[in-house]
Amino acid sequence: MEFRDLKAQYNKYKNEIDSAIQEVINNTNFIGGKEVNTLEQRLAEYVGVKHCISCANGTEAMTLLMMAWDIKEGDAVFVPDFTFFSTGEIVSFVGATPVFVDVDKDTFNIDTVKLEQAINKVLDEGKLTPKVVIPVDLFGLPADYIEIERIAKKYDIKVLEDAAQGFGGSINGKKACSFGDAATTSFFPAKPLGCYGDGGAIFTNDDELAELLNSLKVHGKGDNKYDNVRIGVNSRLDSIQAAVLNVKLTAFIEHELEDVNRVYRLYNEKLKGIVETPVIPESYVSSFAQYTIKLKSREERDALQTKLKENGIPSMVYYVKPMHKQSAWADSGFVESDFEATNELCDTVLSLPMHPYLSEYDINRVCEIISDMF
Structure with missing residues (x-):
């Protein structure tokens, strides 16, 4: 996959x-x-x-x-x-x-x-x-x-x-x-x-x-x-x-944007109540560069990523380190308490396979593994 x-x-x-x-x-x-x-x-x-x-x-x-x-x-x-x-x-x-x-931890x-x-x-x-x-x-x-x-x-x-x-x-x-x-x-x-x-x-x-x-x-x-x-x-x-x-622009306009939102809806339907799924506010449309779920802790996130990998399913963590902790700005003197949401997200987010050509069979495979684990 x-x-x-x-x-x-x-x-x-x-x-x-x-x-x-x-x-x-x-x-x-x-x-x-x-x-x-x-x-x-x-x-x-x-x-x-x-x-x-x-x-x-x-x-x-x-x-x-x-x-x-x-x-x-x-x-x-x-x-x-x-x-x-x-x-x-x-x-x-x-x-x-x-x-x-800091960011909104839902959006x-x-x-x-x-x-x-x-x-x-x-x-x-x-x-x-x-x-x-x-x-x-x-x-x-x-x-x-x-x-x-x-x-x-x-x-x-x-x-x-x-x-x-x-x-x-x-x-x-x-x-x-x-x-x-x-x-x-x-x-x-x-x-x-x-x-x-x-x-x-x-x-x-x-x-x-x-x-x-x-x-x-x-x-x-x-x-x-x-x-x-x-x-x-x-x-x-x-x-x-x-x-x-x-x-590619023609394909994007004709069907790809619609297709990634179809994948989003299928993921949400199958993962509801199991993990925290992406929040799309009313009147907003996302182009879903990533489909990102949230887990309860770094340990839970890492365990799920390992389980997915064992089953041949790729996943990514965006982002493992917040901006204020990057070494390039080490001398900037940021206050850690100003970034509670970001620090939590860096420990708990996981992005799943997401693209316009993802089949329902593959979506089911991903969701079954997540469901089985929890």
């Missing part, structure tokens, strides 16, 4: 993917070109924003926004404590200070009450200037943007939606990647919409920001790449990856 079955997806769309890649090779237009332009237009239309700017990966998508917004030393950027390292890394990379915020997303408390604490200390909050759509579920955007407006800070895992999710029909001042996603192969290497994108309705980002991602270009008007980076999505993504 595969944790996320990219082989099954490829086999289903082999002819379309191979043909799309071959066309790029035949045309020898490997950087930019129609595949990238088409993808950006389709992504912007799907999400419901004016601009999609593709780039090399999801981490650089966020870094480009830090550069465009001139985030620097002395600035505070608020980041959920329970997430992948890159969301905090891009803050430190530009010299700013990541301020980690796994940033706790909005604690976010406002963290902003006020920074203001009271007077050492840093609050500039940005980066909510993460963890495991495919959009964060609480209604409340986050209210708080951001109150304190005059920007919102960067980190939808690396969230592409396809929505709140009241409004798509992930359309919230805040700008949003980013990742096309890492295992993401809800993934390519066959690295890739990422930025989404915004801001015309000036889009123009600046298109310059920054190509060495700070002006009218052309040999007219350099600012210091930028080299961060482009190549045409072969765009060609693959164009095929």
